[in-house]
Amino acid sequence: MFHSTRSRAAWGAALAAVLLTAGCGGSDDASADAADYDPDAPVTLTVGTFGTMDFDNAGLYEEYMELHPNVTIEQNNVAQSAAYYKSLQTRLAANSGLDDIQAFEIGFIADVVRNHADAFVDFAAEENADELEGNFYDWKWGQASTADGKTIGLGTDTGPQAMCYRTDLFEQAGLPTERAQVAELWPTWDAYLDTARQYQSTSDAAFVDSPASIFSSSVYQGEVAYNDEEGNPIPEESDGVERAWEYASTAADEGLTANLSQFGDEWNAAFSNGAFATIACPAWMLGYINSQMGDAGAGLWDIAPLPGSDESASNWGGSFLGVPAGGENVEAAKDLAEWLTAPEQQVKMFTDAAHFPSSPQAAEDPGVMDATNEYFSGAPTGEIFGESAANIQRTPIGPYDTQIQEAFTTALTDIASGGATPDEGWENALKAARQATGG
Amino acid sequence: MTIASGTVREAAIAAPAPDRTELPGRPRKRRQLTRNRWGYAYVAPFFLVFGAFSLYPFMYTAWVSLHETSLSNINGGTWVGLENYRELLQSEFFWNAARNTLTIGILATVPQLCMALGLAHLLNYKLRGRTFFRTVMLMPYATSIAAATLVFSQLFGRDYGLINTMLEAVGLNRIDWESGTVSSQVAIAVIVTWRWTGYNALIYLAAMQSIPGELYEAAEIDGASKWKQFLNVTIPSLRPTILFTIVVSTIGAVQLFGEPLLFAGNGTTSGGASGQYQTLGLLMYQQGWSNFHIGQAATTAWAMFMIILVIVGVNAVIGRLRARADR
Numbered sequence: 001m002f003h004s005t006r007s008r009a010a011w012g013a014a015l016a017a018v019l020l021t022a023g024c025g026g027s028d029d030a031s032a033d034a035a036d037y038d039p040d041a042p043v044t045l046t047v048g049t050f051g052t053m054d055f056d057n058a059g060l061y062e063e064y065m066e067l068h069p070n071v072t073i074e075q076n077n078v079a080q081s082a083a084y085y086k087s088l089q090t091r092l093a094a095n096s097g098l099d100d101i102q103a104f105e106i107g108f109i110a111d112v113v114r115n116h117a118d119a120f121v122d123f124a125a126e127e128n129a130d131e132l133e134g135n136f137y138d139w140k141w142g143q144a145s146t147a148d149g150k151t152i153g154l155g156t157d158t159g160p161q162a163m164c165y166r167t168d169l170f171e172q173a174g175l176p177t178e179r180a181q182v183a184e185l186w187p188t189w190d191a192y193l194d195t196a197r198q199y200q201s202t203s204d205a206a207f208v209d210s211p212a213s214i215f216s217s218s219v220y221q222g223e224v225a226y227n228d229e230e231g232n233p234i235p236e237e238s239d240g241v242e243r244a245w246e247y248a249s250t251a252a253d254e255g256l257t258a259n260l261s262q263f264g265d266e267w268n269a270a271f272s273n274g275a276f277a278t279i280a281c282p283a284w285m286l287g288y289i290n291s292q293m294g295d296a297g298a299g300l301w302d303i304a305p306l307p308g309s310d311e312s313a314s315n316w317g318g319s320f321l322g323v324p325a326g327g328e329n330v331e332a333a334k335d336l337a338e339w340l341t342a343p344e345q346q347v348k349m350f351t352d353a354a355h356f357p358s359s360p361q362a363a364e365d366p367g368v369m370d371a372t373n374e375y376f377s378g379a380p381t382g383e384i385f386g387e388s389a390a391n392i393q394r395t396p397i398g399p400y401d402t403q404i405q406e407a408f409t410t411a412l413t414d415i416a417s418g419g420a421t422p423d424e425g426w427e428n429a430l431k432a433a434r435q436a437t438g439g
Numbered sequence: 440m441t442i443a444s445g446t447v448r449e450a451a452i453a454a455p456a457p458d459r460t461e462l463p464g465r466p467r468k469r470r471q472l473t474r475n476r477w478g479y480a481y482v483a484p485f486f487l488v489f490g491a492f493s494l495y496p497f498m499y500t501a502w503v504s505l506h507e508t509s510l511s512n513i514n515g516g517t518w519v520g521l522e523n524y525r526e527l528l529q530s531e532f533f534w535n536a537a538r539n540t541l542t543i544g545i546l547a548t549v550p551q552l553c554m555a556l557g558l559a560h561l562l563n564y565k566l567r568g569r570t571f572f573r574t575v576m577l578m579p580y581a582t583s584i585a586a587a588t589l590v591f592s593q594l595f596g597r598d599y600g601l602i603n604t605m606l607e608a609v610g611l612n613r614i615d616w617e618s619g620t621v622s623s624q625v626a627i628a629v630i631v632t633w634r635w636t637g638y639n640a641l642i643y644l645a646a647m648q649s650i651p652g653e654l655y656e657a658a659e660i661d662g663a664s665k666w667k668q669f670l671n672v673t674i675p676s677l678r679p680t681i682l683f684t685i686v687v688s689t690i691g692a693v694q695l696f697g698e699p700l701l702f703a704g705n706g707t708t709s710g711g712a713s714g715q716y717q718t719l720g721l722l723m724y725q726q727g728w729s730n731f732h733i734g735q736a737a738t739t740a741w742a743m744f745m746i747i748l749v750i751v752g753v754n755a756v757i758g759r760l761r762a763r764a765d766r
Contacts, residue, residue, distance in 0.1 A: 020487040080706060081728070082706060083706075085729050086510070088513040089509075089510045089731065090510065090511070090513075092511045093510065093511045093512060093513045093514070111731075115509070115511065115512070116511065167634075195505045260598075261703075261704070261705050261707075262705065263705045263706070264703070264705035265592065265593060265596065265704045265705075266596050266597060266598055266704070267597060267705070269596075269598070269599045270599075273598070273599070275598065313611040388751065399731075403729060403730055406709065406729075407709075408708060410707065410709050410712050411712070413618070414618075414712035417615055417712065418620035419618060419713050419715075420713065420714060428713065431531075432709065435530075435532055436729075436730045437729070438507075438730065438732050438735070
């Protein structure tokens with residue numbers, strides 16, 4: 001019989017089950033004690049990554065599994081960093097579904113440092129903390145550290161910057177094509193803009209792909225970028241933003257850019273169509289250019305220093321690996337994360353997959369320092385980016401850097417397409433930045 | 440009505456015979472409930488799923504909208520009462536999105552329904568290969584939003600888009616579809632129209648086929664032209680159907696999200712450089728999943744729900760007034 005009382009009870013139970021499962025995700029069980037850790041026990045480790053982090057392509061997982069036959073590594077990769085971080089956030093909220101190792105992009109590390117430090121292993125409290133810290137540039141280590149000295153991520157790659165240029169288009173426009181001579185063309189951003197004007201008087205193509213290329217690369221050349229020393233967003237007071245805005249909005253307003261939106265379809269298509277002659281090149285951009293243009297682009301590009309790099313070297317991008325503290329295999333995961341980010345492996349990541357190291361030992365390794373890139377006309381990439389990386393000052397980062405940067409680059413696009421004057425664009429950018437930070 | 444009750448009866452017949460060995464003296468009402476238990480059993484799964492995936496999130500969203508909180512701390516945050524709603528109503532981003540939603544909605548819905556009506560009328564004639572045409576009309580509806588939008592946003596591309604190439608070939612100027620307000624909204628409306636016209640046409644067609652042929656014969660005897668017949672026989676007979684499609688399209692228009700998100704082409708959620716095609720759905724997504732202010736996003740979600748309620752209510756009132764006026 002299906003009595004109404006019983007049915008009501010069943011309803012209640014079903015509803016309660018729904019509410020319970022929805023209300024509280026995983027459990028807060030403490031992970032296995034370090035003392036119980038058996039390094040030889042069979043274990044499967046999951047690594048959450050995004051985009052092309054290339055641990056797999058550089059053969060590092062395979063190598064580690066050969067060194068440790070008891071370990072099986074599975075990678076869960078999400079193509080877009082933003083989408084990856086969204087799902088990571090919901091998993092942090094539910095405290096379930098986290099991988100044994102989670103990667104963070106620089107745009108999101110500050111949020112993790114500030115709001116979720118307790119959810120991750122503190123590498124600064126490890127026995128080998130000093131050794132670990134010594135493996136990284138101090139600014140890289142600092143980016144993953146909290147105000148009270150916890151460090152929740154180990155650096156993978158970095159984005160020291162340079163300026164890539166098309167030798168064929170430069171030649172057509174009567175500009176020098178030799179690396180050293182090109183470097184003399186733009187010691188400063190003002191000189192770079194002058195070169196742009198000169199170039200566009202003789203060519204149909206634009207000089208630079210987008211105002212975002214100028215803005216995003218030069219904003220980190222200031223004392224501060226989007227945040228004050230405490231990591232609070234202050235875009236309207238920052239010298240880095242002010243300088244970057246001046247150069248980028250001038251370029252946008254004068255039509256010196258192809259006004260493409262970076263990482264969009266048209267931007268991708270524009271690489272092969274030779275629609276622009278220069279593009280700001282953080283180290284990771286080389287791989288992007290290569291993948292967009294394929295063999296047809298080999299030898300067309302070369303690399304010069306970023307304008308203004310004499311005064312201030314800057315970093316754009318880079319990632320970290322963190323280990324969720326509540327995982328089941330914390331100790332084994334720590335071992336793997338430390339190994340993947342160790343200087344020897346960073347050298348391999350550079351030689352096999354062109355990710356520039358976040359470790360000075362790796363950057364000074366002959367395998368990196370003497371490296372040249374045939375695709376980019378044999379440019380000495382190890383030397384160019386190594387010099388840039390060594391001079392980088394630590395710029396404070398904050399939890400909303402990605403969103404604020406998007407607010408500014410979007411406003412620049414609006415200026416370049418004639419939708420706003422530079423002054424209006426500035427106001428719009430600040431409004432959008434305030435909306436993003438929730439102020 | 441008749442269709443619905445028919446189904447219930449059939450369900451009752453298909454079910455095992457009700458247990459008739461009940462003890463006498465039970466209240467009548469209880470016995471009836473017991474007799475209908477299979478009915479409850481059949482509808483229970485729907486309501487369970489509805490409760491878990493609609494009602495619960497719905498109430499939970501209302502709760503979240505009263506807090507200032509972030510995506511990764513969705514159960515916590517500080518209680519702010521109706522503060523989020525006050526801020527939303529004062530936010531120029533909200534009014535911009537509301538305006539865009541309205542204009543894109545009109546640009547998409549009006550031509551869509553007019554074209555659907557015309558197509559349905561044509562397909563109602565005896566045509567060779569009618570089934571083929573009817574099937575083809577439904578194809579866009581079966582295409583995923585993502586696939587359709589990706590193709591269309593390439594067609595509408597500024598530098599390498601097919602449409603601009605064709606414009607140039609016939610001597611017209613290229614259009615920067617994405618960056619203009621009107622042009623971007625037209626482009627998005629085209630995607631929506633392409634996808635939904637066939638669907639609405641089939642609904643109209645089904646309704647047209649239930650219009651008695653005598654009405655047209657009588658009209659023809661009175662000397663009414665085909666056009667007059669369409670205006671004075673077809674349209675009035677379709678009125679309830681038209682109202683239904685308007686309501687459904689309006690709800691779809693208020694919720695418009697996938698098309699403007701993917702039209703940007705680079706994953707940004709600002710709906711263009713000046714927010715020129717940011718809809719309410721996209722604003723909600725930006726607040727919650729780009730800026731991680733999930734409380735604000737929940738507020739926008741509820742505001743959208745209210746807007747839909749008001750629009751549907753207004754439609755219902757208009758429909759009822761028309762019906763009363765006809766009587």
